[in-house]
Amino acid sequence: MDKREQLIATATRLFSERGFENTPLSLVSETANVSKGLISHHFNSKNELLREIFKKTTQLIVEINTMDKANLSPRETLKELLESFFSQLESDKLSFQLNLNVMVQPSTRELLSDLIKERSSFILEATKTIFDEIDGKNSLVMSHMFIAELDGIAISYLGIYDDFPLKQIKAHIIKKYAEQ
Amino acid sequence: MDKREQLIATATRLFSERGFENTPLSLVSETANVSKGLISHHFNSKNELLREIFKKTTQLIVEINTMDKANLSPRETLKELLESFFSQLESDKLSFQLNLNVMVQPSTRELLSDLIKERSSFILEATKTIFDEIDGKNSLVMSHMFIAELDGIAISYLGIYDDFPLKQIKAHIIKKYAEQ
Amino acid sequence: MDKREQLIATATRLFSERGFENTPLSLVSETANVSKGLISHHFNSKNELLREIFKKTTQLIVEINTMDKANLSPRETLKELLESFFSQLESDKLSFQLNLNVMVQPSTRELLSDLIKERSSFILEATKTIFDEIDGKNSLVMSHMFIAELDGIAISYLGIYDDFPLKQIKAHIIKKYAEQ
Amino acid sequence: MDKREQLIATATRLFSERGFENTPLSLVSETANVSKGLISHHFNSKNELLREIFKKTTQLIVEINTMDKANLSPRETLKELLESFFSQLESDKLSFQLNLNVMVQPSTRELLSDLIKERSSFILEATKTIFDEIDGKNSLVMSHMFIAELDGIAISYLGIYDDFPLKQIKAHIIKKYAEQ
DNA sequence: GATGAATGAGTATTCATTCAT
DNA sequence: AATGAATGAATACTCATTCAT
Incomplete structure (x- = not known):
């Protein structure tokens, strides 16, 4: 799957389970098995991702x-x-x-x-x-x-x-x- | 007013306006005009205050x-x-x-x-x-x-x-x- | 010595030796033997310290x-x-x-x-x-x-x-x- | 113009305006309308470019x-x-x-x-x-x-x-x- | 030559909490 | 009861660099 899509899917799940404010991007990247930097690369910020x-x-x-x-x-x-x-x-x-x-x-x-x-x-x-x-x-x-x-x-x-x-x-x- | 009550009142207002996760205790103490330490003194933790x-x-x-x-x-x-x-x-x-x-x-x-x-x-x-x-x-x-x-x-x-x-x-x- | 003064002295030396942009606050705090948080406590930001x-x-x-x-x-x-x-x-x-x-x-x-x-x-x-x-x-x-x-x-x-x-x-x- | 020359020209201007340390290569590449990778391709590093x-x-x-x-x-x-x-x-x-x-x-x-x-x-x-x-x-x-x-x-x-x-x-x- | 996805180390900042006074 | 200095973990974000295409 496209890593961007994969990130959205993972973030959706984690934000839902734990709440947006309570979900560090590090957890998102780990869970999605991508680097932390990739989130910034595709979305400019955590807010943008949301x-x-x-x-x-x-x-x-x-x-x-x-x-x-x-x-x-x-x-x-x-x-x-x-x-x-x-x-x-x-x-x-x-x-x-x-x-x-x-x-x-x-x-x-x-x-x-x-x-x-x-x-x-x-x-x-x-x-x-x-x-x-x-x-x-x-x-x-x-x-x-x-x-x-x-x-x-x-x-x-x-x-x-x-x-x-x-x-x-x-x-x-x-x-x-x-x-x- | 009792400072404890004053803290509860201030925290209630701020938590409501800004959300719990988004309200640092430092803001609560400043707004209530008390020291940061006093919050921990009266309530053991932010969670306890909530x-x-x-x-x-x-x-x-x-x-x-x-x-x-x-x-x-x-x-x-x-x-x-x-x-x-x-x-x-x-x-x-x-x-x-x-x-x-x-x-x-x-x-x-x-x-x-x-x-x-x-x-x-x-x-x-x-x-x-x-x-x-x-x-x-x-x-x-x-x-x-x-x-x-x-x-x-x-x-x-x-x-x-x-x-x-x-x-x-x-x-x-x-x-x-x-x-x- | 006052830790605030100690921080200013250390930061002055390090900023001078390495340049402001090239001196992480972590280095300042380590060199001054204080915690990173203390810098934020005394000065609000790196800029303020400068x-x-x-x-x-x-x-x-x-x-x-x-x-x-x-x-x-x-x-x-x-x-x-x-x-x-x-x-x-x-x-x-x-x-x-x-x-x-x-x-x-x-x-x-x-x-x-x-x-x-x-x-x-x-x-x-x-x-x-x-x-x-x-x-x-x-x-x-x-x-x-x-x-x-x-x-x-x-x-x-x-x-x-x-x-x-x-x-x-x-x-x-x-x-x-x-x-x- | 040669893209290499274009990059040098753009970088010179930006480094001058904003300072070297304060100018990310991403800004250089955007301003010069080339990809980020191209900078590394022509110059091995930011330092080399300077x-x-x-x-x-x-x-x-x-x-x-x-x-x-x-x-x-x-x-x-x-x-x-x-x-x-x-x-x-x-x-x-x-x-x-x-x-x-x-x-x-x-x-x-x-x-x-x-x-x-x-x-x-x-x-x-x-x-x-x-x-x-x-x-x-x-x-x-x-x-x-x-x-x-x-x-x-x-x-x-x-x-x-x-x-x-x-x-x-x-x-x-x-x-x-x-x-x- | 040229692109852009991907990496990962680095960094300022925030903040709850502890503790000596 | 009350203060504020001090801690340190947590975290979003930046950015040079690498690499497959």
Whole structure:
């Protein structure tokens, strides 16, 4: 694999597991089996590396959301979104962790502020497009609630409650949004 | 004021504004106008100081939740809880920030894991007590959803959306929980 | 001795011998038998340490020049200045070296620019005060020439000519300025 | 232009502006629009590159001094030398800067010691040849004084006094050497 | 000749903590 | 209780140099 890609992959994992501030670049380079200098060669700084990682995730989110859903009803689209959210949340805990982490940490939030704004605007727009079809009048509030619920679930599941009843919550929320 | 209390107050503010990892104790001592050594004297370590701060917030939460609400109906209790949540969220942004921060950051989460468990159990219990009266069968899931929604709202409001429609969200959620 | 003073003394010697840019702080701390951290504790940065050293030399220069010379004629004062210059040049080569070094190196010159301006203004004033008594009309040019000659001699002696005939030059220049 | 020449030109400028130690080769290669590797390819090391630059300047000095001056009197030769010195000092500040820089910086002085010796011997010889004709007995001291004065003027003008009265100094020194 | 990825030693700086006073 | 000097480990970053292509 390209060493640059390898570095991004390793850094993503380590930043997720240990937090950005708590992961020295030396650990990244050791884990990726490359020299310390190579990180500076490809990314100019640790901050730049984080931005690169954040961008990649945004790309993924955009890709998922721009898949063709033309033939689906809004409710069906929501259901699909939720299914994909919950399956990702289970399979890719760490990635969620990192994304929450950097958005809640003042220093990283500032560092990524433009990228965060870009991504969150996209998500809000994408969500609102769906809710517009369901209830045009309240679509903004409903979209914000939808997003907040998913974020809140992620926090509870990842960071707070060891015995969070994910399956039941999933059932509950799918029922609420997709089966009315 | 007691210098110990003064230190806790200053540290709380700075940790909230800048994040725990990103706040050197030297800054805390300067800001509080005490010597660096005094922090180690009162708290054994930076970690211990954070634990002390976290405990204080838990105490506050417990106090708020154990005020006598015997004469209120569950819906009224929820409404009161929500009112207090939103007013705190607006007036004390930073405190919310810090609490999200330390729970999402792997290193601090581990450091505080026992205290987090203690606090979150309390919150879940307190919430569940209310929902038990509303719908005994689904009270656990509903409690978790309730908590997740509030956390999610906090994240969106504090960290992500500059133009988060807090007032409308508040109205929406109060209507949902308290006026059925 | 005060460790702060000890650090300044050691750093002065090492910066002189090896050049500022070429002297790592680790070498300074090792040579002074203190920890690396202590340098940061007393001086905030390597640059700050250099400024401190430069200031000290300026102080010395000011002290030497403000000794009471009221009873001396201008020629006698010049002679005394020259004697002191040449004896210092021989005994304290390194100090001259450092001062030339930092004034000719673009990075350090910028770093010290205010201090350099301050010092060189003082020297020009002090010199001009003497030449004013000798030849008021040409005193500025003569002062500049006087200073330039001494600097040029220092460079030739310290940096360029191994077999620079210092004694003869000294005799020549004393004759020129003091014995007319 | 030959890329090798282009590199020398760029490096000369950058070393002069920023100092040798303070100019990374990466900056040289970027500025010259060539790859980093090419520098190592043409010159074996950064040090070698500096030696090459220093040699070039020595060549220039030699050329200027070996122009045929057979028909000029020694005073006329001195005058011509001074004219050329002052016009160069004004037009090519940076080059003077670099040459002072590397001779005063211990690390570079050592690196170039053989070349410095070679060049300074040449200059001394060339100067002495002229002064021999004026005053054979004192020609060595006078040559050293002449050289020191010019170096000192360069330092004052380039590095110390923003408002150095170059024109008057030039007039003064030409009068002193060429019009007796 | 020419490129740019890759290396690894070097270095200033940050910072929690210790300890004598 | 309170100070601040002192420590030393940790860490991001710089940069000359090497080397495969």
